[in-house]
Amino acid sequence: MMYLAEARMQDVVKKQLQFKLKAYRGVFTSLIAVQVLAILFSLGGIGMSGGETENFSYEANYYSGNIVIVLTMLWGFITAVLLTTRAYRFDDFSFVTNRVSSNVSNIYFLIVSCILAGITAMLSSFLLKVLVISFVNTDAFVQASVSFPEYSTGMIGTILYIILFSALGYLVGMFTQIHKSLIVLLPVLLLSTLILSTGHPELIQNIIGFFGNENSFLVFALKTIITAVVLFGASLLVSGRMEVKQ
Amino acid sequence: MHKGGWEMNVIECKGLTKVYGKTKALNDISFTLTENKITGLIGRNGAGKTTLLKIISGYLKETSGEVKVFSESPFNNLKVSANLIFVNEEMSYPGSLNLGEILKAAATFYENLDMELAERLMNYFSLDLRQYHTSLSKGMRSTFNTIVGISSRCALTVYDEPTSGMDAGVRKDFYRALLKDYIAYPRTILLSSHLLNEVEDILEDILLIKSGEKYLHMAMGDLKEYAIALSGRSVSITKWAEERKVIFQKSLGAGSSYIVVKNDLSALEIEQARNEGIELMPVSADDLCVYLTNKTIGGIDDVFSRS
Amino acid sequence: MIIISLLLAFISVIAGIYIFNAFMGKYHIKKPLKWIFGGYAIILIGSVLIYFMLPEDTFTHAKTYSDEEIMQEEKNQEELYRLALNGKIDQVDDKYITQQWEFELKDDRLVLTAPEPQHSAVTVLAERAGTDKKIKIDYYGMKRIVGNVDVSSKVKAPELEFGENTIHIRKREKVNVKVANFSKEFTVKQFSDGKKSESRMSAMMDQDFLYMQIPVGVEVTGGVIFIDE
Numbered sequence: 001m002m003y004l005a006e007a008r009m010q011d012v013v014k015k016q017l018q019f020k021l022k023a024y025r026g027v028f029t030s031l032i033a034v035q036v037l038a039i040l041f042s043l044g045g046i047g048m049s050g051g052e053t054e055n056f057s058y059e060a061n062y063y064s065g066n067i068v069i070v071l072t073m074l075w076g077f078i079t080a081v082l083l084t085t086r087a088y089r090f091d092d093f094s095f096v097t098n099r100v101s102s103n104v105s106n107i108y109f110l111i112v113s114c115i116l117a118g119i120t121a122m123l124s125s126f127l128l129k130v131l132v133i134s135f136v137n138t139d140a141f142v143q144a145s146v147s148f149p150e151y152s153t154g155m156i157g158t159i160l161y162i163i164l165f166s167a168l169g170y171l172v173g174m175f176t177q178i179h180k181s182l183i184v185l186l187p188v189l190l191l192s193t194l195i196l197s198t199g200h201p202e203l204i205q206n207i208i209g210f211f212g213n214e215n216s217f218l219v220f221a222l223k224t225i226i227t228a229v230v231l232f233g234a235s236l237l238v239s240g241r242m243e244v245k246q
Numbered sequence: 247m248h249k250g251g252w253e254m255n256v257i258e259c260k261g262l263t264k265v266y267g268k269t270k271a272l273n274d275i276s277f278t279l280t281e282n283k284i285t286g287l288i289g290r291n292g293a294g295k296t297t298l299l300k301i302i303s304g305y306l307k308e309t310s311g312e313v314k315v316f317s318e319s320p321f322n323n324l325k326v327s328a329n330l331i332f333v334n335e336e337m338s339y340p341g342s343l344n345l346g347e348i349l350k351a352a353a354t355f356y357e358n359l360d361m362e363l364a365e366r367l368m369n370y371f372s373l374d375l376r377q378y379h380t381s382l383s384k385g386m387r388s389t390f391n392t393i394v395g396i397s398s399r400c401a402l403t404v405y406d407e408p409t410s411g412m413d414a415g416v417r418k419d420f421y422r423a424l425l426k427d428y429i430a431y432p433r434t435i436l437l438s439s440h441l442l443n444e445v446e447d448i449l450e451d452i453l454l455i456k457s458g459e460k461y462l463h464m465a466m467g468d469l470k471e472y473a474i475a476l477s478g479r480s481v482s483i484t485k486w487a488e489e490r491k492v493i494f495q496k497s498l499g500a501g502s503s504y505i506v507v508k509n510d511l512s513a514l515e516i517e518q519a520r521n522e523g524i525e526l527m528p529v530s531a532d533d534l535c536v537y538l539t540n541k542t543i544g545g546i547d548d549v550f551s552r553s
Numbered sequence: 554m555i556i557i558s559l560l561l562a563f564i565s566v567i568a569g570i571y572i573f574n575a576f577m578g579k580y581h582i583k584k585p586l587k588w589i590f591g592g593y594a595i596i597l598i599g600s601v602l603i604y605f606m607l608p609e610d611t612f613t614h615a616k617t618y619s620d621e622e623i624m625q626e627e628k629n630q631e632e633l634y635r636l637a638l639n640g641k642i643d644q645v646d647d648k649y650i651t652q653q654w655e656f657e658l659k660d661d662r663l664v665l666t667a668p669e670p671q672h673s674a675v676t677v678l679a680e681r682a683g684t685d686k687k688i689k690i691d692y693y694g695m696k697r698i699v700g701n702v703d704v705s706s707k708v709k710a711p712e713l714e715f716g717e718n719t720i721h722i723r724k725r726e727k728v729n730v731k732v733a734n735f736s737k738e739f740t741v742k743q744f745s746d747g748k749k750s751e752s753r754m755s756a757m758m759d760q761d762f763l764y765m766q767i768p769v770g771v772e773v774t775g776g777v778i779f780i781d782e
Contacts, residue, residue, distance in 0.1 A: 003401070004316060004325065004328075004329050004401055005328045005329050005356075005357055005358070005401075006325070006328070007324040007325050007327065007328035007329075009324060012324055012328070012355075015354050015355055018354070019351050019354070019355075022343070022347070022351075023340035023342055023343050023347075023351070024340065024342070025342060025586060025590075026342055026573070027573075028590060029586060029589060030572070030573045032589060032590070032593045035593075036593075045733075046736075049700065049755065051755055054727075055725050055726075055727050055728060056697065056708060056727065056728045056730070057727065057728070057729050057730070058697075058699040058700075058704070058729070058730040058731070058732065058755060059729075059730070059731045059732070060699050060700025060701075060731075060732045060733075060734055060755070061700075061731075061732070061733050061734065062700070062734045062735075062736050063733060063734065063735050063736070064735065064736040064737065064738050064739075065738045066738055066739055069738060069739070069740060074562070074565065074566070074569065075569075077566065078566055078569040078570055078573055079573065081566070081570055082570055082573055085570075087338065088340075090338045091338050091339060091340050093305065093332075093338075094337050094338060094339055094352075095351065095352060095355040095356070096324070096327045096328045096355040096356065097324070097327055098304070098322045098323060098324045098327055099322050100322070101324060120593070120597060122738070122740075123597040123598070123600075123601060124597060125738060126597070126600045126601045126603075126604045127596060127597055127600035129600075129604055129735055130600045130603050130604055131600075132733055132735075133607070133611065133733075136733055137731070138731040138732055138733040139704070139707065139730050139731050139732060140613045140702055140704070140730075140731075140732050140733070141611060141612050141613065141733050141735065142612065142613050142700060142701060142702045142732055142733065142734045142735065143612050143734070143735040144701075144735070144736065144737055146737060146741060146745075150741060150744070150745055151741060153741070153744045154737075154738055154740045154741030154742075154743075154744065155740075157740040157741075157743060157744060158738070158740040161740060187563050191563075212739075212743065214743070215743060215744060216744075217744040220743070220744070240322070241307065243305060243306045243307060244300070244305035244306070
């Protein structure tokens with residue numbers, strides 16, 4: 001009787017995650033590049049107001065890590081799309097895998113990356129402040145006091161936003177892998193719906209509002225986690241029967 | 247060819263069919279591979295070798311019929327994946343890892359992988375652990391892939407045209423390494439090639455497919471006896487040819503002909519043939535495979551003969 | 554607008570995929586990669602440490618004003634000026650007086666001089682009070698809110714030069730205030746208790762004025778507005 005190696009799903013997923021964290025470290029290089037770029041953009045301020053009277057003039061510049069967070073969300077989306085492309089999808093098949101373990105380890109990898117991205121995005125707001133204080137000449141540096149719990153909640157919120165975007169990117173990427181024509185079709189479909197619905201931008205506003213106007217952190221967390229689970233789950237279903245056509 | 251005791255079926259195919267759009271890449275293939283044998287999958291380009299291997303490896307899903315590897319359906323099967331390695335020239339590895347890191351990663355997935363052997367083979371074939379897979383030449387890449395294939399010691403090792411792009415010397419060395427490691431650590435090996443002469447020395451069994459269909463599946467030794475060539479004056483040869491299925495025929499000019507027929511001649515018939523001045527010769531397995539997989543029985547000469 | 558921004562987002566996604574792809578594979582920058590990760594982590598943690606080591610007075614803690622509060626403040630200031638102009642200075646809160654002067658005249662006349670145009674200096678309101686030669690001057694400064702911070706202290710009271718029978722209002726330097734405002738990240742703001750959206754408006758009208766009490770019978774020359782009795 002021949003000896004056959006046992007393969008438990010959780011072991012394989014764990015090995016794949018470790019493998020991906022090492023092999024796809026380029027993801028983190030691009031994260032740093034995006035965040036550094038975003039910090040440079042942010043140094044110019046995200047908004048300003050000014051005014052003048054006979055003997056008084058003022059200029060108020062507003063700074064925040066918003067650009068860093070938004071670009072990091074975009075990074076999450078792109079990274080997820082990238083993981084669904086053939087080059088990365090087939091890497092798993094050179095080793096032990098099936099479609100479920102390959103996807104689950106991708107999802108874990110994305111979540112780990114998003115957590116890291118969220119933490120660095122929020123920490124970079126300190127870097128931004130230190131840079132502004134060092135290089136911007138003003139009469140006053142004004143800041144709204146943020147308590148530690150408030151800041152931590154914001155950090156988790158940021159992470160959840162990034163995960164949400166990467167879950168969306170993963171599903172979009174998976175769809176485009178079903179058939180090449182979907183790469184063109186999907187955005188065309190999206191854009192034409194938008195053009196047809198101009199004047200009725202409620203849909204987009206509703207979607208953005210569904211997450212963005214939610215002031216209760218717990219409800220927000222619930223909304224994003226459930227949405228991400230649904231999106232990732234749909235990707236699993238889409239890819240479950242996909243063949244490896246190298 | 248029996249090694250005694252009962253044998254477990256490693257691969258079982260029943261009526262296996264794969265359809266791409268309107269073309270049938272595989273048509274109703276049935277065969278069984280038993281444990282610890284080296285089987286060669288032989289066929290011309292486009293015969294469906296790669297499709298068959300990819301279905302066995304769980305890359306593709308069969309359209310109809312049944313395929314079992316270790317008694318389980320290979321598509322989306324983790325157990326099959328853990329005990330099978332599929333080596334082909336399209337093996338993709340992350341560009342960020344060098345060969346040493348790829349081997350280390352492979353070792354975490356394949357618990358039987360012999361790192362020491364892998365490193366010794368790498369050294370022998372002048373591959374540097376610090377090189378990157380994408381920067382290797384085609385032949386070097388094939389060499390690396392086959393090293394992963396040998397050293398991972400999977401219960402089922404599948405090679406698809408493993409030597410493409412390799413130098414003649416490297417090919418020989420590779421097959422020798424494969425055979426040596428196979429003898430030390432028996433396992434089931436299925437390897438495809440369109441050149442039988444290259445692999446016939448190490449094969450125990452041969453599975454010949456033609457246009458997506460199984461043509462024959464037999465022991466290598468049997469294949470060598472499978473056919474016989476008759477050569478002599480065309481008049482007498484034609485008589486022999488009429489009575490049996492001709493696998494291959496060609497005109498040698500000056501009124502003589504050469505045919506290959508199934509080797510089921512009785513001792514009496516052999517005697518009779520010799521008396522008619524016909525020369526009887528064995529047919530090499532290599533030539534036989536070429537003849538068997540030809541579309542016409544005349545081969546390329548037919549294209550040029552005007553008669 | 555939405556379409557354009559979505560198109561831009563789409564284009565950047567496609568561009569991003571190509572650029573990121575290059576990051577992932579083609580460049581085998583291994584040694585520097587460790588330095589890049591480590592360096593970034595050190596910079597981030599370092600900036601957190603530096604931030605917390607900054608002296609206490611680096612930041613002015615902003616009181617977040619809403620649009621309504623700012624508009625209310627401007628209304629208050631107009632109201633205050635109107636009260637003063639209508640002789641109801643006693644109804645104005647003393648807290649607005651930021652500086653006071655007393656000055657004794659030699660004769661029965663007062664000459665007030667100021668650089669032209671005079672309003673670039675300060676508005677001067679006056680009432681008749683008392684019969685001695687003493688003049689009382691109060692400066693009513695106004696609140697100025699810029700970028701959610703009260704910068705009233707930046708606007709100094711005008712400087713007065715007293716002669717025998719003259720008061721000269723020095724030309725005030727124009728005050729330029731620059732404020733760097735660190736706003737909360739939207740992900741922080743979303744779950745913060747103070748839901749009030751911060752205003753980008755400012756209250757900064759030049760409503761400040763000098764209020765003089767001039768003895769009865771003193772003849773005044775210069776830009777003085779006598780309030781209605």
